[in-house]
Amino acid sequence: MNQQGFQPAQRLIDIASAVRTTPDLSRAALAELLAHHDESPDDLTGAAFSDEDARELRDAAVLMSGILAEADIDRAALALNRVLAAHASAPRLSRHDGHAWHLHVDHGDDAGWGAWFLASGALALARILSEHGRVTWGACEASNCRNFYLGTGPGSPRRYCSTTCASRARVAAHRRRKQQAAPTDGRPSR
Template sequence: MVGERLIDLANAVRASADPSRAALAELLARHGEHPDDLTEQSFSEDDADRLRTAARRIAHLLTEADTDRAAHAINALLAECGARPHLSRHGGHAWHLHVDRGEDAGWADWFLASSALALAQILTEYGRVPWGECAASRCTTLYLGTGPGSARRYCSTACASRERVAAHRRRKRAAGG
């Protein structure tokens, strides 16, 4: 899923300011990119550097909690991509939607365009921003809360539980018990 890929890449550049080309290639492979497309010739250090920059831009967008500001930021990315949607089939993949500048688009262009399209679809489906940064006190992980139920505030059940337990202990201490 494009949403999972964009979250994983955004978290990768937040966790390490400069994840290696190999680490990015491995992450892309986990999300279905063909190994032949991830060799040093097809996915160079320069491509990796541009992808890191693009992923930082998406990470910044994922910290935007205001729906209107997020929508304007997504529109700006879509306008920057400047291409019409088209169906593409390559590398053994089924037909799928691309919004980049075509088969010759670089990795960063592809990532920004596909991420902007995915976030636009998610925002319109939910009518609000269902993504964000974990609300746990010592966690900065980005999440995509597209599951059922109420809006998420935490990246995982572990962070949510840890915060609930800490709040319970604070209340108990404050009550003298």
């Protein structure tokens, strides 16, 4: 079990990134991601998490990807409000499967996987936006990367999902600048 408690924003980032990278992500891969985020193994097998549930979750991840790619605070807030209006209900505290008390805003224990994901993900992003006063998430700016990031720490706003992507982008930019500064008389530059 995750010792830090539920992290719905990170779960959103991980699932949306996985679906963005692999749009037809399998039910088994989604179940593995959910298990990594402390969803009960009993809830991820057989009829409890069917192929239809996986499709619903993938569709929800695609919808949330549009919000995760939105950098404008006003447009992000309006999009989050639309998702919350459509998929959330009055907040309630829940404790199940050995977890500590945590907040649920879906339409009840019988809500589908997609509706649950939309409600919990939208609430997580809305809390982050209101606490930080800005959009702290986004799509990685590294070329050939399809991941999202969540940047809630101090310092400059993030632009990359990982230090690997940031380093790769810096090296590529350095090489471009060096190539552009190279003399045109055929002599090698130093």
